[in-house]
Amino acid sequence: MAKFNFDEKVDRRGTFSYKWDSLSDPELLPLWVADMDFKVAPPIYEAVNRCAAHGVFGYATENDDYYNAIISFNKRHYGVDLERDWIMPVPGIVPALTAVLQALTQPGDEVILQSPAYNCFFSCIRNSGLVASENRLLYRDGKFSIDFDDLEKRASSEKARVLLVCNPHNPSGRLWHSDELKRLSEISRAHNLIVISDEIHCDIRPNGSIFHAFSTVNEGYNDHLITLGAPSKTFNIAGLKSAHVICRNKDYQYRIDRQININEICDVNLFGVAATIAAYTECDDWLLELNDYIQENYQILKAFFTENYPDIRVAPLESTYLAWVDCSSLELSGEEIKNKLIDEGKLYINDGEMYHSPQDSFIRINLACTKDTLKEALKRFKKVFCQN
Structure with a gap:
């Protein structure tokens, strides 16, 4: 039985968050910069609060x-x-x-x-x-x-x-x-x-x-x-x-x-x-559950593309919480895909060009978010790239 609740939705807007507060459009859903939307493990929270309480x-x-x-x-x-x-x-x-x-x-x-x-x-x-x-x-x-x-x-x-x-x-x-x-x-x-x-x-x-x-x-x-x-x-x-x-x-x-x-x-x-x-x-026990949760999100992402976009390939996630996705079948550059998702879907991901990707049309998606957030992001992706 899970000890930690990674499904908890934490509102990060207005908290000086680079990921959430640096975007000009408040309707944008950010799955870009590599930090997580999860609360820290309780021992870390308690340690920081002890420092804060000292004054x-x-x-x-x-x-x-x-x-x-x-x-x-x-x-x-x-x-x-x-x-x-x-x-x-x-x-x-x-x-x-x-x-x-x-x-x-x-x-x-x-x-x-x-x-x-x-x-x-x-x-x-x-x-x-x-x-x-x-x-x-x-x-x-x-x-x-x-x-x-x-x-x-x-x-x-x-x-x-x-x-x-x-x-x-x-x-x-x-x-x-x-x-x-x-x-x-x-x-x-x-x-x-x-x-x-x-x-x-x-x-x-x-x-x-x-x-x-x-x-x-x-x-x-x-x-x-x-x-x-x-x-x-x-x-x-x-x-x-x-x-x-x-x-x-x-x-x-x-x-x-x-x-x-x-x-x-x-x-x-x-x-x-x-x-x-x-x-x-x-925090070893927290880390074990975190890794399971990220892999569950990865499976959700893979299943979504397999079902809806079989020509889009998700690289095996052997490490990190950052999915690397080959969207060459969309016949757009990674930057064009990113901009289209921002403009039409209010979804912010990273394009492969910023990482000097030798291959065209890659995007990077941050999976360190709640399942509900990920599913909403995928719904927005589907809205933009609807299949005939």
């Missing part, structure tokens, strides 16, 4: 409980052994990625990444004076895989410096297999690439599936690995600004820490510290 919100610092929470969660869920000295707290993955890139590269260096890719990856690379080298994912029979031959060519470039891996992958939903990650590691080692592994989505996946942290696939190369992690996606606390960089290499640590301070992203959020401790120590 003094001064500068914060991390304590032993904070570091031990990150260490214990990674050990418990993924068998990863971390040391406190490897963990550098930051307010978010995106500013952390920028700091890491600026610390370990020179302007003009190339950063290899698998596209389609999270849109902020491209801005982090561009704003750091670097060049994005797109290793486009192969798309065959409705499934995505890495083009290792193309990756080898890109890695051999004299300007290639970093391999940026989204593990698991946003937006395709791929949960990379250990042999795929080992091949990435081998290529990186052969060409002396630094690996940055963004693992922010790793906890969101079907229960029983296995996530392989990059640090577990080739321990001999971990001295050239930087991992980016956060409880924000998993536990819906992005607004509390809590993330962390994990780095074993002492020289890299020094350079990254210096850049974090230069970029002034070294301060942590008081509420974020409390929420991180609660999330990583008391």
Whole structure:
């Protein structure tokens, strides 16, 4: 029997919500930006309220409980052994990625990444004076895989410096297999690439599936690995600004820490510290039910397209709560589909172009919402693209 009510409708309008309050039309239904419409787990709510009840919100610092929470969660869920000295707290993955890139590269260096890719990856690379080298994912029979031959060519470039891996992958939903990650590691080692592994989505996946942290696939190369992690996606606390960089290499640590301070992203959020401790120590049962609920929404989405649009293909959702949908049968670009849904259906989703999708006509749909919200969104989709 379910312990948590993910069907509860929470009105987020008027709460400073980027997802809900930044849209000009109040009738728009947002299934775009990657945060969830669910209330946080009770232990997080209670931890934040204890902080609020104290009434003094001064500068914060991390304590032993904070570091031990990150260490214990990674050990418990993924068998990863971390040391406190490897963990550098930051307010978010995106500013952390920028700091890491600026610390370990020179302007003009190339950063290899698998596209389609999270849109902020491209801005982090561009704003750091670097060049994005797109290793486009192969798309065959409705499934995505890495083009290792193309990756080898890109890695051999004299300007290639970093391999940026989204593990698991946003937006395709791929949960990379250990042999795929080992091949990435081998290529990186052969060409002396630094690996940055963004693992922010790793906890969101079907229960029983296995996530392989990059640090577990080739321990001999971990001295050239930087991992980016956060409880924000998993536990819906992005607004509390809590993330962390994990780095074993002492020289890299020094350079990254210096850049974090230069970029002034070294301060942590008081509420974020409390929420991180609660999330990583008391919320495993909530996470199990969340993953089941997201998979139920995925099945609703798949059934809808199978019944009404059999030529539209939904990529297998091996991870994340973001469905990646091939709408090429509509013979419109992803941006055209998005705009048509906004104008005619009052439905806001993301288009594939913003992620540099090599394939035409993809859209991204956020499934971290109530079933009623999802069904209303699909009803609006059907209204716009009615079938004869």
